[in-house]
Amino acid sequence: MKGLGRHRPVPATGVNRSTVLRAIKAGRLSAQRDEQGGWQIDPAELHRVFSPLPAAATSSPASAQRDAMADALVAELRAVIADLRQDRDRWREAFERQQRALPMATQLGATGEATETGSKEVPVSRLRRAWRWMQASG
Numbered sequence: 001m002k003g004l005g006r007h008r009p010v011p012a013t014g015v016n017r018s019t020v021l022r023a024i025k026a027g028r029l030s031a032q033r034d035e036q037g038g039w040q041i042d043p044a045e046l047h048r049v050f051s052p053l054p055a056a057a058t059s060s061p062a063s064a065q066r067d068a069m070a071d072a073l074v075a076e077l078r079a080v081i082a083d084l085r086q087d088r089d090r091w092r093e094a095f096e097r098q099q100r101a102l103p104m105a106t107q108l109g110a111t112g113e114a115t116e117t118g119s120k121e122v123p124v125s126r127l128r129r130a131w132r133w134m135q136a137s138g
Helices: 017-026 043-049 061-107 126-137
Strands: none
Touching: none
């Protein structure tokens, strides 16, 4: 086992590294220092003093049930996301249709006929005017 840091558990045993260092200093665990000043511990020696972590059960009924529930929730969330994307696309299309129809409505007069000169400018929105003002004023 290479150099021990502080306040992190040793992966093979689950105990803190400071506990391992105390065992080395107390003489319960034999270890040697390497060139960089870290501790070299033989894995067999480490497991002699500290028992290894038990291997995780590969397929317990509780974990299988949790996995099935998680899979069902993920599938449901994916369906909700697909519905939201469809709604978003429909709203975008409706907005774009409205934007395409808007310039035509401003060119037509109140009676639905074209203005006499047809050169009347399309009114600029307040946001666009504000944006232009902010760009110009710096």
